[in-house]
Amino acid sequence: MSTQQYTIVGTRPIRHDGVDKVTGRAQYGADLQMAGTLYGHVLRSPHAHARIKRIDTSKAEKFPGVKAVVTAADFPETPERMVDLGEGDTPLSYARGNVLAGKKALYKGHAVAAVAAINAHVAEEAAGLIEVDYEVLPAVLTAPDAMQERASILHEDLKTNEFGEQTSRVSNVSQHFRHTMGDIAAGFAEADVVVEREFNTATVHQGYIEPHNATALWNNDGRILVWCSTQGAFVVRDVTACLLDVPVSRVKVTPMEIGGGFGGKIPVYIEPVAALLSKKTGKPVKIVMSRKDVFEGTGPTPGSYIKVKIGARKDGRITAAQAYLAYEAGAYPGAMVGPGAMCVFAAYDIANVMIDGFDVVVNKPSTAAYRAPGATNAAFAAETVVDEIAEKLGIDPIDFRLKNAAKEGTRRADGPKYRRIGCVEVLEAMKNHPHYKAPLGGPNRGRGVGIGFWFNIGLPSSCTISVNGDGTVNLVEGSTDIGGTRTSIAMQAAEVLGIPAENVRPTVVDTDSIGFTAVTGGSRTTFATGWAAYEAAQDVVRQMKERAAKLWETDAASVTLERGVFSAGDKSMTFAELAAKIDATGGPIVGRGAVNPKGAGGSFSGNIVDVEVDPETGKVTILRFTAVQDVGTAIHPSYVEGQMQGGSAQGIGWALNEEYYMSSDGTMMNSSLLDYRMPTALDLPMIDTVIVEVPNPGHPFGVRGVGEANIIPPPGAIANAIYHATGVRMQRLPMNPPAIMEAIWSQRD
Amino acid sequence: MAIVFIPALLRSLTGGKASVQAEGTTVRQVVENLEHAWPGIRERLMEQDRLLPNISVAVDGEVSPMGLLETVGPASEVHFVTAIKGGV
Amino acid sequence: MPGKVRVQTVINGEQAEFLCEPRQSLLECLRDVVGLTGTKEGCNDGNCGACTVMLDDRVVTSCLVLGVEAEGARITTIEGIAKGNELHPLQRSFLENAALQCGICTPGFIVAAKALLDHEPNPTEDQIRLWLANNLCRCTGYDKIIHAVQQAAAVAREVAA
Numbered sequence: 001m002s003t004q005q006y007t008i009v010g011t012r013p014i015r016h017d018g019v020d021k022v023t024g025r026a027q028y029g030a031d032l033q034m035a036g037t038l039y040g041h042v043l044r045s046p047h048a049h050a051r052i053k054r055i056d057t058s059k060a061e062k063f064p065g066v067k068a069v070v071t072a073a074d075f076p077e078t079p080e081r082m083v084d085l086g087e088g089d090t091p092l093s094y095a096r097g098n099v100l101a102g103k104k105a106l107y108k109g110h111a112v113a114a115v116a117a118i119n120a121h122v123a124e125e126a127a128g129l130i131e132v133d134y135e136v137l138p139a140v141l142t143a144p145d146a147m148q149e150r151a152s153i154l155h156e157d158l159k160t161n162e163f164g165e166q167t168s169r170v171s172n173v174s175q176h177f178r179h180t181m182g183d184i185a186a187g188f189a190e191a192d193v194v195v196e197r198e199f200n201t202a203t204v205h206q207g208y209i210e211p212h213n214a215t216a217l218w219n220n221d222g223r224i225l226v227w228c229s230t231q232g233a234f235v236v237r238d239v240t241a242c243l244l245d246v247p248v249s250r251v252k253v254t255p256m257e258i259g260g261g262f263g264g265k266i267p268v269y270i271e272p273v274a275a276l277l278s279k280k281t282g283k284p285v286k287i288v289m290s291r292k293d294v295f296e297g298t299g300p301t302p303g304s305y306i307k308v309k310i311g312a313r314k315d316g317r318i319t320a321a322q323a324y325l326a327y328e329a330g331a332y333p334g335a336m337v338g339p340g341a342m343c344v345f346a347a348y349d350i351a352n353v354m355i356d357g358f359d360v361v362v363n364k365p366s367t368a369a370y371r372a373p374g375a376t377n378a379a380f381a382a383e384t385v386v387d388e389i390a391e392k393l394g395i396d397p398i399d400f401r402l403k404n405a406a407k408e409g410t411r412r413a414d415g416p417k418y419r420r421i422g423c424v425e426v427l428e429a430m431k432n433h434p435h436y437k438a439p440l441g442g443p444n445r446g447r448g449v450g451i452g453f454w455f456n457i458g459l460p461s462s463c464t465i466s467v468n469g470d471g472t473v474n475l476v477e478g479s480t481d482i483g484g485t486r487t488s489i490a491m492q493a494a495e496v497l498g499i500p501a502e503n504v505r506p507t508v509v510d511t512d513s514i515g516f517t518a519v520t521g522g523s524r525t526t527f528a529t530g531w532a533a534y535e536a537a538q539d540v541v542r543q544m545k546e547r548a549a550k551l552w553e554t555d556a557a558s559v560t561l562e563r564g565v566f567s568a569g570d571k572s573m574t575f576a577e578l579a580a581k582i583d584a585t586g587g588p589i590v591g592r593g594a595v596n597p598k599g600a601g602g603s604f605s606g607n608i609v610d611v612e613v614d615p616e617t618g619k620v621t622i623l624r625f626t627a628v629q630d631v632g633t634a635i636h637p638s639y640v641e642g643q644m645q646g647g648s649a650q651g652i653g654w655a656l657n658e659e660y661y662m663s664s665d666g667t668m669m670n671s672s673l674l675d676y677r678m679p680t681a682l683d684l685p686m687i688d689t690v691i692v693e694v695p696n697p698g699h700p701f702g703v704r705g706v707g708e709a710n711i712i713p714p715p716g717a718i719a720n721a722i723y724h725a726t727g728v729r730m731q732r733l734p735m736n737p738p739a740i741m742e743a744i745w746s747q748r749d
Numbered sequence: 750m751a752i753v754f755i756p757a758l759l760r761s762l763t764g765g766k767a768s769v770q771a772e773g774t775t776v777r778q779v780v781e782n783l784e785h786a787w788p789g790i791r792e793r794l795m796e797q798d799r800l801l802p803n804i805s806v807a808v809d810g811e812v813s814p815m816g817l818l819e820t821v822g823p824a825s826e827v828h829f830v831t832a833i834k835g836g837v
Numbered sequence: 838m839p840g841k842v843r844v845q846t847v848i849n850g851e852q853a854e855f856l857c858e859p860r861q862s863l864l865e866c867l868r869d870v871v872g873l874t875g876t877k878e879g880c881n882d883g884n885c886g887a888c889t890v891m892l893d894d895r896v897v898t899s900c901l902v903l904g905v906e907a908e909g910a911r912i913t914t915i916e917g918i919a920k921g922n923e924l925h926p927l928q929r930s931f932l933e934n935a936a937l938q939c940g941i942c943t944p945g946f947i948v949a950a951k952a953l954l955d956h957e958p959n960p961t962e963d964q965i966r967l968w969l970a971n972n973l974c975r976c977t978g979y980d981k982i983i984h985a986v987q988q989a990a991a992v993a994r995e996v997a998a
Contacts, residue, residue: 014932021940022928022947024875024915031874082802089802121860161803163758163831165793175803177831180757180767207975209879209887210941259877259941260975291880338831354757357831415754415828416810459814483938483976598811638935642977646938649978673884673973681979682970686962 007563008494009701012638013501015487017257029213029229029256030288037215038067038116040277040287041123042270043130044297045105045112048139048363048666049152052105052112052132059129060115065122068280069130070273071113072100076245085239091157094332096243098366099272105134106154106331107365108666109296111269116277116285139363139666142200143305143326146172146362154331154361174333175359179341179413187320187352191311195388199381201733202659203303203328206370207650207678210259211294216274217284222246224275226253230268231261231480232519237511239268244275254510255480262650263369266519267299295671299368300660301376302327302335308344308381316395316403320352321345325378327359330366335359339455340374342414343712344382346453347423347604348404353413363666369521371647372454372708376654376715380733383450383716388729397449397720398431406453419601422630422694422704426604427451429690435608435626444613445623448720451606452712456705457522460596462515463532465493465504465540467589471576472503473540478517479529481508483646483707484639485520491635492530492701496537498564499575515594523705526635528597534700535593544578547585551578599698605629605709607648607717613725615744618737620656620722626688632696632704644710645687651714653679659734751779753827762790771827776806777817779827794829805830846907848873849917857904863897864888866904867914875915875944879973886972889945890914896952898971915944918951926996927951927989936985938976946972950986958994962987 020026057069075096082089093102101110113130117123140146140154151172159166160173188194214228224246230236233255241248258265270287277285289297307324323344329335337357345353370376390400405423412418430436430449440447463477475493479485490504497504517529545559548566551573552559559568564575582589610624627644634640657677661670670676695702719730728743750770755763763769769786773779784791794804800816807828813819821827841856848871855870864881867873867890876899879887883898890899891913892906918925927947930936937943946969953960953968960968965986966979974982 012935015935017940018932018937019924019928021937021943022924022931023919024873024944026940027874028877028941030878031868033869033872033874084802121858163756163793165758175831178757208939208941209885209973209975210877210939211879258939259879260939262975288878291882291885341831414830416807416830417826419810484935596814598813638981639938642935642938642981645978645980646976650975672882673880674882678973678975679978680970680973681966681983684979686983687978687980 006495008491008501009633009635010637012636013487013491015484016490016506017481017486026257028210028259029227032215032227032256034215034284037284037286038118038281039120039123040114040116040274040285041120041127042111042273042287042293042297043113043127044293045101045108045110047105047134047136048108049137050105050134051137052101052103053135054133055113056131057113059131060126063126063129065118066115066126068116068277069113070276070280072096072102074276075243078245083242085242098332099243099269107363108668109293109365110331111273111297114273114277116281140172141362141364141662141666142303143328143358143360143362146360147326147358154363158333158361172361173358174329174361177357179355180353181411181413182352184320184322184352184354188311190313190319192314193389193392194309194311195385196307196309197381197385197731199306199731201304201377201380203300203364204370204654204658205295205300205676206262206264208260208262208264211289211291212265212269212298213288214271214274215284215286216271216278218275218279222250224251226251226271226275227256228253228271229258229265230255231258231265231482231521233478233480233511234516235266235519236268236271240271240275243272252510252512255508258480258482261482261520262371263373263521264299266521267368269298291673292671295676296365296668299330299366301370301373302329302367304328304377306377306381308385310385310389312389312393314393316393316400318348318350318404321350323355323378325355325357327374328362328364328367329359330364331361332366333359333361335367336369336373338374340378342412342455343375343453344378346412347401347406347451349406349410350404355413371650371711375452375454375712376651379450379452379712380715380719383713384719384729387448387720387723398427401451402427420694420697421602421604422692423604425692425694426606426628426630429628429692430606430608433608433626433690435624435688440610442612444615444725445610446721446723446725447608447610448717448724449606449608450713450717450720451604452709453602453604454523454709454712455602456527456600457524458528458597458600459518459522459524461517461529461532462594463529463536463592464514465536465591467540467579467582469580469583471499471579472505473497475504475506475533476509476514477506477529477533478509478514479525480520482520483643484636485525485529488526488635488639489530489533493533493537496534496541497575498561523603523707527600527699527703527705528595530635530703531597531700532593532595535595536591539591539593540589543589543591547582548573548578550585551581599696601632601696601698601704603630603704603706603709605713607713609714609717609721611718611721611725613722613740618740618744620735620740622652622685625685626690627710628690628692629706629710630692630694630704631706632699633693633702634691635701635703637691640691640706641689643706644689647708647710648687648714649679649684651711652684652718655715655718655733655735657734657736750823751821751825751827753779753783756829759790759793762793763787773821775817776808776819776821776827779821803831842905844905844908846909847911849913859903859905861904862900863902863904863907864899866907867899873914873916877941877944886945886949887942889948889972891948891952896949913948915948918947925951926992930985930989930992934981934985934988936977936981942972942974946982954990954993958990960990
C-alpha cells in the first residue's frame, strides 16, 4: 500500500484506550459523579418564532428540591460587541442568544430557561412550572421562503453582506457571495449538451449516540471548572469565558471521552448554562440533554435549495458549470455554504464557472457542522447532473469524470490552484475495481458512481512528550479522541522515536495542561496533532542524542538514530537502554511541539453503489457498496477504513431516510431515534474500502485528513444508481420510499 | 509582483479586472498597494487592522492563519476567499 | 415525592440491593444508584440499544425496564462480561477488529452479541445483523462489528472443539 518504508505507520496496533471502552470503564461526560451534584433541565420554546415578553420563574423556584433557575437575564451586563469565537465575528447577543434566548425564541426547542434541582426528575417537573409569555410570530422554514420580499424577519438588525459590503437591506439573507472564473455565457454557448436541475435537501442531524452533557462547578475561587462531551475543550473554554464575560484563564475544561460528534459537538450549548446555575447554587451542576433536546436544541446541518447547470461538448469536456446554493443557517447566521461552494465542482477542471452562495436564516435550530459541512448537499446536485450529461453523451460515467478530472495545477472557482491531489487515482481505482464490472444480477437494480472532495484543515495543535526510564514515553495532547486518534498520534511519535506504538502512552488532557489545540474536526487531528507529536518527538530525539554523546564522549552531531537504535561509530544503544540513563546524564527529557500548519492536503472520495428498488414500495436496498478514498498515508489502516465505512453509512442514511420532518408551524415531528431513521446493521451490507495513498507533500508522513470526504459522494452515487434502476432522476433528499414512488408515478403519467 | 485575484463582487472597483498585480512582501502591504491603484477596495477587504471577519486570504493556494501578516513572494498568487465559518 | 422501594437483585453474579423510586428506570438505577456507568443512555426510549443489558435470559433495553422490575432477577451488564482480568473473546475481538470508534455503543453491542453467541454459536451474517438491529452505531457502519462477532464466534467454536 504505502510506498514509504515505515515501521509503525501503516500497522494496526490495538488502540490505547481500547480496554476501557470494551469494559465500560471509559468515562464519558454523563458518567461523571461528583459529591453534591445538582441536575439541570433546560426549558425550551414550544414556538418556532415568538417574541418573549416575560418569563416568570417564581413557581419553579419554590418547587421542593429546586435550588436555582436561570434565564438570559443572568448573563452579566455586557455591552453588545462583535466576538470572534473561532467562527468569524458574530454579535455577542447572537452567541448568547442560542444558549439562552434573549428577546426572541427563534426555533422550536430554543433554550429559554434552566432549572437546577436535586435530581433530573424534579428539575424537569419544576421547569414545567416556568411561565413564559410568548407573542407568536409567523415562521419561515426554508431558504426560498425566507428569501422572499415579505418574509417574516428573524433578526431586525441583520443586514445582507454582499462580499464585504454591508448593505442596508434588512433580510434573512445574512451573506451572499459569488465565485466566478472565465466566461460563463461563452462556456454554455460552446456546449453541445446543457443540463439544469434544481434540488431540495432536508435538514439532517449528525446523529451521535451520546447526547450532549456537561458538569460545571463555579468554584469558590472564581474558577469555572467544566467537564463535558466536546470536540474542542479550548472552544468550550473560550466560548464559556466570552459569554460569561470572564478571562479565559478562569475557565478550565476537561474533555471527557466523547460518544460521537461529527461536528455537532463543536458549538457550545449547555456549559455556560450549567456554570450560571452553579454560580447561583455553589454546587456542581450537571446537564444531560434528552434525545429530543438533541434533535430540537442542537445544530443539525443545513437543508438547502440548490440549482446546478452544467454544459459539455460532444467529446465529453465540460465547458461551463454554474451553481446556486441557498443554505438554511437555522436561527443564527453561519450556514456552511462557503465550503459547499468550494466543493461543488471541486473534482473537475472547468474553465468557466459561476457559483452563488446564500447564507439564509430560518426558524429552525441554528445549524452546526456535519462532517464535510455543506459539501454533501452540493455534491448530490452536481454528481447527478454530471451523470445525466455523461448518459446523454453516451460516455461511461467514470470515463466522463476522468476526462474532466481535477489535477495538480487545476484552478478552482474559489481561487486556489491544487497542489498534488489524488482525484485521478481515486477514479482509476473505482474503474479498476471488480465491483464496477460485476453483473447486477436482477431486475430493478442499478449501479451508480459519484465523487466528492474535502479540503481538510490545519489549525493549531500542541503536544509534549516525556521520557520514562523504562524506555516508554508519555505523550500529552489536547485533541478529543473520537475515532482512535490518540493512537494515530502516538504512532507518529513512535515512528520518529523508533519504539513500538504500545510504548507511547497518550493522554488527552484539559485546557490547563496543554498548549492551545483546536477542535477535533475538519479531518485535522491525525494531520495537525500528529504533526505536533512528530515535532515533540524530534525534540526528544535531539535531546537523547545529546545524552548519548555525553555517554560516548563524542559530539551530538555524530549520533544517529535508526529504527530505535542510537549509534555513533561502533557504539550503539537502544532507545530503552538510553532512556534508563537519562537521570544520570542530566535529568528529565521533555520534548515539545506546537504547530499551526499549512500544507493540509485535500482528499477525494468516490463510491460505486448497487441498489435494488422495489417498484411497489419504493424501498431502496443497498446491495453492494464500495468506498474509495485518497488518504495520503494511512497511519492506522483499520481506523482509516473505519472512517470510510462510517462516513459512507451516514451518507447512505442521508440519502435514503434521514430528515427533519417539519410541520407547517416549525415542529420537528420525528424527534426520536425511531422516526429519525438512521441506518441499522440490517440496512447495510459490508462496506468495501479501497485506501488510495497519494502522499500529501505538505506533511511529514504524507497524511491527508480522512474523516470527512467519505460522507460526500453517497447521496449522489445512490441517486445515480436509483436512476439506472428505475429511470427516474431524484432531485430531493431524502430519497425515501414515498418520494421514489411519487417520482415513479409522475414519470408514468 | 504578486498576482491578486479579485473576488467577483469587487470587480466593479478594479474596472472589471479579475486579477491585478500588486507589490508587497506581506498581505497587508499588498492590500495597501491595491488601495493606491483602486481606491475603495481596502474597506471591502479590511477593517481597522485586520481582514474583514468573513474574509480569509490564501497565498499560493494555502489559506493563511496569519491573515495580513502572511508573507507574499515576488510571484505569489493571492486570493481572498470567504472565511470558513463554524467548526468543520 | 414518591417513597422509595427496596430492590434485591443479582447483578453480574453478585447479590445487590438498592433503593429507588418507582418511576426510575433500570438504566437510571444501574448508573445513578448502583454506580455501574458502563451501560449508556442514548435515547431513553428503547431505540438505540446503548442501554442493553441482560434481564434473566432476555436482552432488554434497560431504559424501558423499571428499576423495581429487577427484583429477584439476574442482571448482566458490560461490567460483568470480562472474567476478572480476562477479557471475553468478544471484547478481544472488538479490539483486534477495530470494531469501535467512539465506543459509546460498544457496551450495548457486546452484551447483545454475547447473548447471541450464547444461544447460537455459529450465526450467519444475516442472523448477526438481525440480532443487532436494535443497536445503533453511528461511527462504524457496522462492518467491523459484524466481523468482530464472526471472529469471536469462530474463536469460541475452536475453543469448544
